[in-house]
Amino acid sequence: MLFSVHLKTEGGTGVMKISRHKLVKESARFDEVSKTSGDFGEGLPDTIVIHYTAGPTAESAIHTFKDPAVKASAHVVIDFDGSIIQLIPFNKIAWHAGKSSWLDRNRLNPYSIGIEIVNAGRLEKTGDRWRAWFGRTYGEEDVVKAVHRNENRETWWHRFTEEQITATVELCKEIMNHYKIRFILGHEEISPGRKIDPGPAFPLDKIRDRLLYADRSDEKEEMKAVNGRVNTAGLNIRSGPGTSHKTVMDPLSRGTEITILEEQKGWYRVEVPVQGWVSKRFIEKL
Ligand SMILES: [Zn+2]
Incomplete structure (x- = not known):
């Protein structure tokens, strides 16, 4: 089945709705695609798997997924503009x-909804352009240089559009309203060594943290917050607010970024990540 939904990109709720395992929208288009293994078992799906299509357009991906000779299918394809084409209802097993x-599972299809995002994948630099495996080239504005989670050196990747990222988040949220989702995973995480999608250009960890572990991710954001910098050479960090307190570690060097936790009598309690007190006049606020 195939139909498309045009989304607003503001990330407003209520834009996307699932009814009877399908996205519902006035502009919905519907076509039969029969590449499924039937219904999910009891309590499933409980996983979302994120992919990129490694192709140039939504049309080329849909063409492939509709080809009976290709043993692959997915529940949805997300186009560059954030519009979503659904190929298979969310209660049917797709082949993605x-x-x-x-964990203890082998073969994730019977557990998971597959989201395919239109994206060229890894690119090779060629002159002042970047080339995909299928020959199309892209300019600098469409390219991200990053290290894949399963690799250790920087390579080039096709940039996802903001509309695609927003649509993915909104779709995941709506899927989570209807199914008890426990995992949001990248294909690269369930088939490491064999698959590299969605790759480092896609903010998978951030989205997963936000959607599945919202409380924890808030905490992490706070801990990551940097709001000051040491502006003297060798700043003592002490166990209390005053020079009578013992130092807790070696002095902080100039330029050390710190998080300010509280203020007392001209002193900041900071985290670097070791916690201690420093005289506030040697901290440049950011
Ligand atoms: Zn994939």
Whole structure:
């Protein structure tokens, strides 16, 4: 089945709705695609798997997924403008994960909804352009240089659009309203060594933290907050607010970024990540 939904990109709720396992929208288009293994079992799906299409357009991806000769399908395709084309209802098993494993599970298809985001994937630099495996080239504005989670050196990747990221988040939220989702995973995580999608250009960890572990991610954001910098050479960090308190570690060097936790009598309690007190006049606020 195939139909498309045009989304607002403001991330407003209520834009996307699932009814009877399908996205519902006035502009919905519907077509039969029969590449499924039937209904999910009891309590499933409980996982979302994120992919990129490694192709140039939504049309090329849909063409592939509709081809009976290709043993692959997915629940949805997300186009560059954030519009979503649904291929398979969310209560049917699609063929997107292939050989895969997670925790004690092998083969993730019977557990998961597959989201395919239109994206060229890894790119090769060629002159002042970047080339995809299928030959199309992209300019600097469409390219991200980053290290894949399963690799250790920087390579080039096709940039996802903001509309795609917003649509993915909104879709995941709406899926979570209807199914008890426990995991949001990248194909690269369930088939490492074999698959590299969605790759480092996609903010998977951030989205997962926000959607599945919202409280924890808030905490992490706070801990990551940097709001000051040491502006003297060798700043003592002490166990209390005053020079009578013992130092807790070696002096902080100039330029050290600190998080200010509280203020007392001209002193800041800071985290670097060790916690201690420093005289506030040697901290430049950011
Ligand atoms: Zn994939």
